[in-house]
Amino acid sequence: MSKETNNDRRYRDRAFEDVDSNHGWYVCKKCGRHFRKGDMDIDHIIPQKYGGNNTRGNLQCICKHCNRSKGASLSDTVPDLVSRRIELAKRDLGK
Numbered sequence: 001m002s003k004e005t006n007n008d009r010r011y012r013d014r015a016f017e018d019v020d021s022n023h024g025w026y027v028c029k030k031c032g033r034h035f036r037k038g039d040m041d042i043d044h045i046i047p048q049k050y051g052g053n054n055t056r057g058n059l060q061c062i063c064k065h066c067n068r069s070k071g072a073s074l075s076d077t078v079p080d081l082v083s084r085r086i087e088l089a090k091r092d093l094g095k
C-alpha cells in the first residue's frame, strides 16, 4: 500500500464520515463482516494507479483483508461504483 501522507489521512477521515457505523462497528462492503474502524481500510474503487481520485464517490469502506486481496484489480470496479453511487444518493436524500 502507499505511504500514508497528510492527504491520505484527510480523505480517510472524510470517507469515514460518509459511512454508517453501529457504535463504532463498521460493515465491510465485500465480506459483510463487522470490524472496528482500525481494521477498516478506505478503498479506491477505481485504483489510484488507474487514475482513481479521492472523491467520496470513488471511496468505499472495506476491511483490510478484502482490500489486500483486491489489490489493483478492476474486476469489481463497475458494480462497486454503482453501489457506491446508490449508497451516497440514499445518504444525501436522508434515506
Ligand SMILES: [Zn+2]
Pocket: 028, 029, 030, 031, 032, 033, 062, 063, 064, 065, 066, 067
Ligand atoms: Zn472484508
